[in-house]
Amino acid sequence: MILQQVGGTASSVQMMKWAFLLSCETPSHGGKTFYQFIPYRYGPYSFTLNQETDSLIRNGFLEKGTDNRWKLTPLGKGLDLKLPSDVSKDICQIIATYGKLSGQKLINLVYDKYSWFTINSELSGRRKEQRPVAKKYIYTAGYEGKTVDEFLNLLMESGISRLIDVRYNPISRRYGFHKSTLSRLCSSLNIDYQHFPGLGIPGSERECIGSENQYITLFENYRLNLSSHEKDLANVIGFLQSEPSVLVCMEANPNCCHRNVLAQHLATLIDMPIKHLGYST
Known part of the structure; x- marks a missing residue:
């Protein structure tokens, strides 16, 4: 819809900044499921938006030239998008206000108005x-209900520089949370990624878990088994003591996740308080 409004072609920088401004400066914020943004090399950026753009290119709706400009194909121009009226109105307003600005002018404008998004800038000074x-x-955190951009932004805002993945099997249908992808995205943001599958709970042990008593039994068995993972625990303790680190799993509620049991066990071994990020009771 944004590309259609500007004549079918724009640079990747322009598209990213227009989408960011739509999310920040309009009543609809782009809609309930619109993109979240992280501070990146040239200001606000969405890994999810970039991934979905690559999908549109693969499916023939977009072309990306050697000059890093996105262009609608005839197939893309023929799309009849059914957006909510408030979102369509807000897109038109963003393009009317910022549509004629170059990529560099958009970067300058966003840097002046949104200083948080300059923290990882590669532009000198x-x-x-x-x-x-x-x-x-x-620290602990769960990514349930969050995009990878929203989650990584939470970690940066919280001052975290290492992600300790304690999932037994680090795969996810949600973009960005598969081990290889999450590790790559963390690296691009100078967040160290470490994975300890031995400190996770196999999915087979979670099957048919539905009652509070079953969770209590599951987590108690997990707690009792932690002593058999001395090497993993020692490595995690070293990481926690060396720089701000967060134990990560999927569940939003730490009380429904083994990471809370792990954190409580670690607190008996080292003099550090526990803090759950992104969750309030």
Whole structure:
């Protein structure tokens, strides 16, 4: 829809910044399922938007030239998008306001208005905020219900510099949370990625778990078995003590996730309080 409004072609920088401004400066924010953004090399960026754009290219709706410009194909131009009226109205407003600005002018405008998104800038002298550094806690976080952009932005805002994945089997249907992808995205943001499958719970042990008593039994068995993973625990303790790190699994509610049991066990071994990121009771 944005490309259709600007004549079918735009640079990747322009598209990313227009989408960001749509999410920040309009009543609809682009809709309930619109993209989230992280601070990246040239300001706000969405890994999810980029991934979906690649999918549109593969399916013949878009072309990407050597000059890094996106262009609608005849197939893409023929799409009849059915967006909510408020979103369509807001897209038109963003293009009317910012549609004639070059990529560089959009970068300058966004940098001036949204200083958080300059923290990872590769442009010399353009960082207007410093990336925060968290105090040493045993942090935990679950990505359930979040896009990978929203989740990684939470970690950066919280001052986290290492992600400790404690899933037994780190796969996900949700883009960005498969081990290989998550590791790559973390690396691009200077977040160290570590995986400890031995500290996870196999999916087979979670089958048919539906009651509170079953969860209590599952987590109690997990707690009792932790002593057999001394090497993994020692490595995790070393990571927690060296820089701000977060134990990550899927469930949003830490009380429904083994990472909370793990955090409580670690708290008996090292003098660090526990803090759950992105979750409030």
